[in-house]
Amino acid sequence: EDQVTQSPEALRLQEGESSSLNCSYTVSGLRGLFWYRQDPGKGPEFLFTLYSAGEEKEKERLKATLTKKESFLHITAPKPEDSATYLCAALPYGQNFVFGPGTRLSVLP
C-alpha cells in the first residue's frame, strides 16, 4: 500500500536555527514528490516538485532534496513567518496523490 510519513510531527525552532523536515515514502513507482505549505485555516500552497533522486530545488530559505526513499525540506535561518504546517505528497504512476500528515513548524522570535 502506498504510504507517506513525515517527521517530526511538530518542530519548534528559534529564529535563525536551521533544521530539516523529513518525508518518507513507500509507493509503487514514484512519479513526483511535492512539498506544500499550509497556514492555519487555509489551503495548501505549492512549494516544490521533485522528480528524481538527487534532485534539489530551492526557494528563499527552503531547499528540498529527494532520495529513493525520502525527501528532506531544509530550512535555513528560519523566520517567524516560516511558521506553518509543511505537507509532502507522493504521486505514484497511474495513481492519485498520497499525502503525509504534515509537520507543524513554529519559529519563535
Add this chain to the structure above:
Amino acid sequence: DAMVIQNPRYQVTQFGKPVTLSCSQTLNHNVMYWYQQKSSQAPKLLFHYYDKDFNNEADTPDNFQSRRPNTSFCFLDIRSPGLGDAAMYLCATSRAPMLVNSLNTEAFFGQGTRLTVV
C-alpha cells in the same frame, strides 16, 4: 490572482440539512479533486474528475456527491451532514498526472471551505 476559488470560506449547516460547496478554477486543468481535511490530519481524497469522468474513492460515504457541469466548476454536495462531517473541504486542480508523459503534475489548492455542523 487566485486560480482556484472556493465558496464560501465558512459554512455553517444544520445536522441533516443538505449543503453544497463550490469550486471554480481559471487554470483550465483537466482534473479537479475534492479533499476532506480534519484537524492535524492529511487531506483525504473524496473523489476526483478527470474531465467529465467521475472517480469515487472506495471509502467515500454515499452521503457525499459531486457535480462538474463544465471545466471550470465543480461542486461538492453533502446530502445529510452529520457531526462527523465537520471539516475543512479542499478543492484542488491539476493537469492529468495519470498520463505518463504529462509534466507539471502539481496540484493547486483553493483556500478551502470550513464546514461546521450544528
